[in-house]
Structures are given as C-alpha cells and as structure tokens.
Amino acid sequence: MKWIAGLFLALTMSAFAHAQEAPRPQKVDDLVRLLQDPEVRSWLEKAPGPSSIAVEEVDAGLATWxxxxxxxxxxxxQAVPRIPGEFxxxxxRTRADALSHGKLPVFVVFLGLTAVGLFAEWMFARLRRHAEGLQERLLAIGVFAAAMGxxxxxxDWPARPRIVLLVWLLALLAYRTVAALIEAAVLTSSARRRAKGFAGVAVIAIAAASLGQPLSIDPAATEAISFCFSIALLALAVEGAVSSSERPLGTRISMCLAFVVIWALWCVGLHxxxxxxxxxxxxxxxxxFTGRAAAEAFPFEPDSxxxxxxxRGSRAVVVAAAAVWLALVWRFDPNSLVHSDHVVAAISYGLLKSVVVLLLAxxxxxxxxSWIDRRLTVSPGLAVDASQAARQGRLRTLLPIxxxxxAVMVAVVAGLIVLAELGVEIGPLIAGAGIFGVALGFGSQTLVKDVVSGVFYLLDDAFRVGEYIQAKSYKGTVEGFSLRSVRLRHHRGPxxxxxxxxxxxxxxxxxxxVIDKFRVxxxxxADIEKARKLAKKIGEELKxxxxxGPLFIEPLKMKGVEEFGDYGIVLSFAMTTVPGMQTYIRRKAYAKIREAFKANGIDFATPSVQVGGDARDSAAAVATAIRTQQAKGVAEEA
Known part of the structure; x- marks a missing residue:
C-alpha cells in the first residue's frame, strides 16, 4: 500500500538525517527490520483499511440490534403462557412472607389502608363543607395520602409485602390525582371516561412492571406483562381516535397509524x-390540559x-420534565442513535437544552x-393628586416602548443561547452584527436621528400619551409611540x-x-365696579x-380695564383650569356673563360710524372704522 511505503521512506530518511546527531535506538532498528520483512509488508498490503473496518462495525451493530x-x-x-403461573x-411468596411475620395478607392490608384514607378524606370534606373545585379535591387527596402514610x-412490614404495598398505594394516589385533573379539564363525558380508563391501565402497567424484580418474577415474564398492557393501551388509544367523530376521517386514520407506529417502536426497543x-x-x-387544570385549581385574575x-410555569415544567426524561432515555438506552455518533449526540442534547432555554425565555x-399590561390598564383617574397622575402618564408613555x-432583547438573547447550545460559534455572529450595525448606522442616518431624538424627548418628558401638543405644523393628542415616530390625533380626526x-x-x-384669558x-x-362684582359672582357659581368645579384651579376673575377701544371699554377676564378644559369652561362663562350683564343693565359695545357734514372727513372716518374693525378681527382670530 502507498501509505506503508511512505511511512517506511519517512522512517528511513529520519533515521539517516539523525544518524550523525545521536545513536539510533534499538527499537528503531527493530521497526525498520520488521517493515523490510517481505511477510510483514505483504500482510500490511492485504490488511483492510479504516473505511472497511468502520463498515464492518456498523454492520455488526445492526446485526447485534x-x-x-x-x-x-x-x-x-414464549413467556406469555407463563404469566399466570409467575403471578x-x-x-x-408475598402472602407467605407476610404470614410468617405475623402480618395480614397484603390485599387485606391494602384494603384497610385505603379505608383509613377514605375515612380521613370524608372527615376533611365534612369540616370543609364543600369540595367543588380542583384545589379542594387535591387537598382531599392529600389528606387521603397523609392518613395512609x-x-x-x-x-414494621416485611421486605416483600412492604414493597408491594408501597407500589400499589403510590399507584392508587397517582390514579386519583390524574383522575381529579381530568375531571377539572373541559372535556366531554365520553372523552373524560376514556382518559380515566387509559390512565388507570397505564398506572397498573407501570406498577406491575416495577414489581417484577422485587418479587423475583422472571424478566421475560415481566416483559410479557408489559407487552400485554401495551396492547391494551394501544387498543384504548385507537378506540379513542376512531370514536372522536368531531375530527375528519383522514385525521382519525392518521392518528391510528401513528399510534401503531409508536407502539412498534417500543416493541423493537427504539425507546x-x-x-x-x-x-x-x-x-x-x-x-x-395542564393550563386549564392550573387555572381551575388557582382562580386568579386573568392578567395577574x-x-x-x-x-405558563406548569406548562414549562411539563415540557422540561419531558426533555429531562428523553435525555435520560437516550443516555441509558444502548440502541439510541446518540451513541452512534458524537455529532448526533451533540445536536440531540443541544436541542433538549434549547427547549429549556426557550421555555425560560x-x-x-x-x-x-403581564406586569406591563397591568400597569397600562390602570386608569389615570384613580390618581389622587397631580404627581400620581403625572407618573401614570409617564408610565403609559414609556412602558409600551x-x-x-x-421583546427584542429576549428574542435575541434566547436565539444566541440556542445557537450556542447547538454548537454554532456565536462570536463571529456578534462581531458581524456589530459591523452590520455600524454600516446600517451610516446608511440610515435619518433613522438613527429619529431614534436618538425620540430617546431624548422621552428622557426630557416632553410629552406623554393623552397630552395635546403642537410642533411646527403638527398638532394633536398623543396616541402612541414607536421607536422612531409619534402618532398624533388631530382634534378634527386626522x-x-x-x-x-x-x-x-x-x-x-x-x-x-392652563391660564385662559379673554376680553369683553x-x-x-357701563358701571365697571358692578361688572367686576358680577364677574366674581359668576366665578363662584362656576366653581x-x-x-x-373640579376643573378649576383658580376661579374666573375680572382683571380690570384692558384698554379704551374705538366703540367701548375692553374688560379683561382670566381663569386657571386643568389642561384641555379651558375652551369648554370659557363657553359656559360667556353664556353666564351675557345673561348677567343683560339683566343688570350693562350694555356691550357695538361698532358705530358718525357721519359729519364734510364729505372728506366722513369718508376718512368710515375708512378708519373699517380698518380698525379688520384689525380687531385678525387679532381675535390669532
């Protein structure tokens, strides 16, 4: 093989290069001599490579499984016919063990303990006089368990009867607890009955399987008992799926097939x-079901x-328990896929950790x-003074932002943690996000300006939700904020x-x-002093x-003579009110001032023009009167 020849050449060259520096060890000479041996070289050339060894290991693993x-x-x-005999x-054996120690049979003791627990539960129900809610039923089950315990x-019980009693008592408590939770769920009577039946069979199956080793039952018989119970559970699940008439036919068939596939996976050991x-x-x-049961057991306010x-916590506990149980199954199951490859194991356990992280987030x-929504739903009218009203307004402004x-922070942090648990290096991602943020900042300076300006407006408490503001040509009531803009509702609707x-x-x-001033x-x-007294009286009536009255801070008062006009005396009035109500109060004050002045002989000034004999002077007087009237109209509009 080529890699053997390369290894031999490298060893030879290394030995030659270092021959002058130090004496060559004897082991190196032996290795070189072995590599030069024709039989060794022939065997190495015919030996299988790493890939073939790996294939053989995979085949061996599949064959073993x-x-x-x-x-x-x-x-x-083969063990199914032996189940009655083993049982x-x-x-x-259990009965003999109990009688040899002077104890009653286990079945009799179990009935006696159950009777004691039921009696204690009955006494508790009589003292409480009501047991309608889930919380009351769980408390009653707790009393039942405490009395039996x-x-x-x-x-002092013998070893074997003690284990049997403990297992069946725990099974009874587990079934009663699950049945109480099922009763609390919003289910139909038929679905409730099927759920209780399934839970009862599952509890008995777990108890019977857990008693196999303590009672010295043959492991094959114990597995056979579990297999028989699994068939019963499969039948109950399929019957429940078929009988659910509210679901479409295709969904029911898919559910039945899914139940069969899941049962087959358990049968072949792929736990x-x-x-x-x-x-x-x-x-x-x-x-x-868990959310409904928790809400039924502890009826708090919906948004509390x-x-x-x-x-949410009960649901998170259920999902976390499922993830932990799955991790334990993978860890102790030799046939699990996570034991075949470290990459699969890392991804699998990373997914389970990611589930926990997402639940916490x-x-x-x-x-x-929920805390923010509850603070936003507090009515500002509940504040007893101006400081509390201002604080509520500031909270309603800042809390939505x-x-x-x-929300963005939680999503980003949870996403980064999930990526880290899945084996992704998040350091380059964070660095890339920083560079992208800098580039985005340079490319969207207007957006950055809007966001930064909004931050400083909020820090300065320049306006709050519900306040009426004016900025340049925009004015209206502040309805809400985003990160870059404010939404204003004009008093006419836009x-x-x-x-x-x-x-x-x-x-x-x-x-x-607000200080509101107006002129009459x-x-x-006209009698000025009389007008002042009438204005004071009107202010007291409005107050x-x-x-x-609650809208006033200071009542209506007449300040005095403002100026002498072309047609009469100008009187100045002022009042201090809460913001936004000054116009409404001014209209009420106008109506009362008119009625009071009219009833007391105080006449309002009216424009008049006197025309003399000289036509030129009369024309000039008319023009002057027109200009004065126009100027006053412009001033009043402003």
Missing part, C-alpha cells in the same frame, strides 16, 4: 424514537402575574408583559405619524395647568358647579 430485538420478541411470546407464585409507616413519538402526539393536548406564572417574557425593546427628528420644539398644551367690550357708560 436485530438479533437482540428478535430474541427479545421471541422471549416475550400466582409471586402472590404466594401515617398508618403505613407506623408498623428514544418511541418517546419522541409519544411527546409529538400527546404533548399539545397535555399542555392545554400569579396566573401567568402558574399557567417564554416564561420571563410573559411575566414581564420598554415592552417592545424587551392622524399624523411624525418622526421624532421632524418635531423640533414641542409646545405641550396639556401639562399641569362694554359701552363707555360651585359639581361638573365644572
């Missing part, structure tokens, strides 16, 4: 694939953190989102989506308080009004 599976199935088939022999551990199939079929329904933690995100940022970088100076018209023109012969 096929032979082990065939022998296992043959042993199970009776184990029962006689106290009696069981109060006596890893078997549990994968079980989880694929049962996990969605189990997760829905406790409810989210309980429902999902739980953390839903907890944070924080929620979006948190919606402006304005990038933060386009806002500039912001005029906030809804912060803290009265005739020159005492149950609808308008």
């Amino acid at each position: 096929e032979e082990a599976t065939r022998s296992r199935i043959d042993g199970v088939v 009776m022999a184990a029962a006689f 106290v009696v069981f551990f109060a006596f 890893g694939l078997f549990w994968l199939g079980v989880y694929a079929m049962a996990l969605p329904a189990v997760l829905r 953190t406790k409810r989210v933690l309980l429902v 999902d739980l953390a995100w839903h907890l944070a989102r 924080f929620r979006n940022v948190l 919606v402006f989506t304005v990038p933060f970088g386009e806002l500039g100076a912001v005029e906030n018209m809804s912060r803290d308080w 023109n009265v005739s020159y012969d 005492a009004d149950p609808e308008l």
Whole structure:
C-alpha cells in the first residue's frame, strides 16, 4: 500500500538525517527490520483499511440490534403462557412472607389502608363543607395520602409485602390525582371516561412492571406483562381516535397509524424514537390540559402575574420534565442513535437544552408583559393628586416602548443561547452584527436621528400619551409611540405619524395647568365696579358647579380695564383650569356673563360710524372704522 511505503521512506530518511546527531535506538532498528520483512509488508498490503473496518462495525451493530430485538420478541411470546403461573407464585411468596411475620395478607392490608384514607378524606370534606373545585379535591387527596402514610409507616412490614404495598398505594394516589385533573379539564363525558380508563391501565402497567424484580418474577415474564398492557393501551388509544367523530376521517386514520407506529417502536426497543413519538402526539393536548387544570385549581385574575406564572410555569415544567426524561432515555438506552455518533449526540442534547432555554425565555417574557399590561390598564383617574397622575402618564408613555425593546432583547438573547447550545460559534455572529450595525448606522442616518431624538424627548418628558401638543405644523393628542415616530390625533380626526427628528420644539398644551384669558367690550357708560362684582359672582357659581368645579384651579376673575377701544371699554377676564378644559369652561362663562350683564343693565359695545357734514372727513372716518374693525378681527382670530 502507498501509505506503508511512505511511512517506511519517512522512517528511513529520519533515521539517516539523525544518524550523525545521536545513536539510533534499538527499537528503531527493530521497526525498520520488521517493515523490510517481505511477510510483514505483504500482510500490511492485504490488511483492510479504516473505511472497511468502520463498515464492518456498523454492520455488526445492526446485526447485534436485530438479533437482540428478535430474541427479545421471541422471549416475550414464549413467556406469555407463563404469566399466570409467575403471578400466582409471586402472590404466594408475598402472602407467605407476610404470614410468617405475623402480618395480614397484603390485599387485606391494602384494603384497610385505603379505608383509613377514605375515612380521613370524608372527615376533611365534612369540616370543609364543600369540595367543588380542583384545589379542594387535591387537598382531599392529600389528606387521603397523609392518613395512609401515617398508618403505613407506623408498623414494621416485611421486605416483600412492604414493597408491594408501597407500589400499589403510590399507584392508587397517582390514579386519583390524574383522575381529579381530568375531571377539572373541559372535556366531554365520553372523552373524560376514556382518559380515566387509559390512565388507570397505564398506572397498573407501570406498577406491575416495577414489581417484577422485587418479587423475583422472571424478566421475560415481566416483559410479557408489559407487552400485554401495551396492547391494551394501544387498543384504548385507537378506540379513542376512531370514536372522536368531531375530527375528519383522514385525521382519525392518521392518528391510528401513528399510534401503531409508536407502539412498534417500543416493541423493537427504539425507546428514544418511541418517546419522541409519544411527546409529538400527546404533548399539545397535555399542555392545554395542564393550563386549564392550573387555572381551575388557582382562580386568579386573568392578567395577574400569579396566573401567568402558574399557567405558563406548569406548562414549562411539563415540557422540561419531558426533555429531562428523553435525555435520560437516550443516555441509558444502548440502541439510541446518540451513541452512534458524537455529532448526533451533540445536536440531540443541544436541542433538549434549547427547549429549556426557550421555555425560560417564554416564561420571563410573559411575566414581564403581564406586569406591563397591568400597569397600562390602570386608569389615570384613580390618581389622587397631580404627581400620581403625572407618573401614570409617564408610565403609559414609556412602558409600551420598554415592552417592545424587551421583546427584542429576549428574542435575541434566547436565539444566541440556542445557537450556542447547538454548537454554532456565536462570536463571529456578534462581531458581524456589530459591523452590520455600524454600516446600517451610516446608511440610515435619518433613522438613527429619529431614534436618538425620540430617546431624548422621552428622557426630557416632553410629552406623554393623552397630552395635546403642537410642533411646527403638527398638532394633536398623543396616541402612541414607536421607536422612531409619534402618532398624533388631530382634534378634527386626522392622524399624523411624525418622526421624532421632524418635531423640533414641542409646545405641550396639556401639562399641569392652563391660564385662559379673554376680553369683553362694554359701552363707555357701563358701571365697571358692578361688572367686576358680577364677574366674581359668576366665578363662584362656576366653581360651585359639581361638573365644572373640579376643573378649576383658580376661579374666573375680572382683571380690570384692558384698554379704551374705538366703540367701548375692553374688560379683561382670566381663569386657571386643568389642561384641555379651558375652551369648554370659557363657553359656559360667556353664556353666564351675557345673561348677567343683560339683566343688570350693562350694555356691550357695538361698532358705530358718525357721519359729519364734510364729505372728506366722513369718508376718512368710515375708512378708519373699517380698518380698525379688520384689525380687531385678525387679532381675535390669532
């Protein structure tokens, strides 16, 4: 072979090159002599290479698995007729062991312990006087288990009867717990009955299989018992799939085929694939059932953190337990694929770890989102003072942005951890993301400007959700934010989506308080003092009004004479109100001032033009009056 000749040439050249530096060891001479031997060289040329050895190992592995599976199935088939004999022999041994130590038979003791537990549960139900919810039923089962446990551990039992009693008591508790959970789920009566039957058979099968070794039952008979129970479980599963008339016919046939394939995987010893199939079929329904049962057992508010933690946490525990069990099965199953290749093993265990990481990320995100949503649903009207109202407004402004940022952070961090668990080097990804971010920043300076401007607007608390602002030609009520823009609802209906970088100076018209000033023109012969008293009285009436009073900070007052106009005296009025209500209050004040002035003989000024004999002077007077009227109209519009 070529690699043998190359090895021989390399050894020869190395020996020649170092001959002058140090004496050659004897082992090197022996190796060179062996390689020069014609028989050794002939055997090395005919020896199989590494690839053929690997193929032979794979073939040997497949043959070993096929032979082990065939022998296992043959042993199970041959052991089926011996199941009654093995069972009776184990029962006689257990009975004899119990009687030899002066104890009652195991079956009688089991019935007695069950009776004690049921009596304690009945007493607990009488004390509680109600046991309707799942929480009450679970508490009753806990009392049942505690009573049996106290009696069981109060006596010294022989070894074999003790194991049998313990296993069957645990099986009874497990079945009662599962049955209570099934009762709490929103299921039809027929589906509930089938689920309880399946759970009962599964619990008995697990208990019987676990008692095989302690009772000295032949392992082949134990496997045969498990095989018979597996056929019963398969029949129940197929019957449940066929009888579910609400599903289409194709779905029912697919479910039956899937159940048969999963059962066949268990029969041939492929436990890893078997549990994968079980989880694929049962996990969605189990997760829905777990969430409903947890919500039924602990009825908290729908959006409360406790409810989210309980429902999501219970589902996460179910998925994590499934992942841990699958990892244990892969670890201890010699026929598992993860033992054949280290790459497959790394990917498989990485996927299981990734499931746990995603569960933790999902739980953390839903907890944070529920807290943020609850804070956003708090009504600002519940605040008792201005500081609390301002804090609520600031929270309603900042929390939606924080929620979006948190969602992105959780998704990115969880994704990086998952890639790391799958064996992907995330260092280059992070470095590449940094370079891409720099390039994106240079290429989208406007976007960066909008985002940075928005951050500083929020840090300065320039505006909040629900406030009315004006910036350049945009004005309206702030309805919401994104990372780069603000959404303004104009008082006439249109919606402006304005990038933060386009806002500039912001005029906030809804912060803290508003001073509203307006003017009223009265005739020159009006009584100013009387007008002042009337204005004060109107202000007190508005302040005492149950609808308008809470909107005032300072009542309506007349400031005095503002100026002498062309047609009358200009009186100035002012009031301080909460933001956004000044226009509504001013309209009410206008109506009351009109009625009060009219009832008390105070006339409003009206434009008038006096025309003299001189035509030129009269024309000039008319032009002056027109210009004055136009100027006042422009001022009032401004």
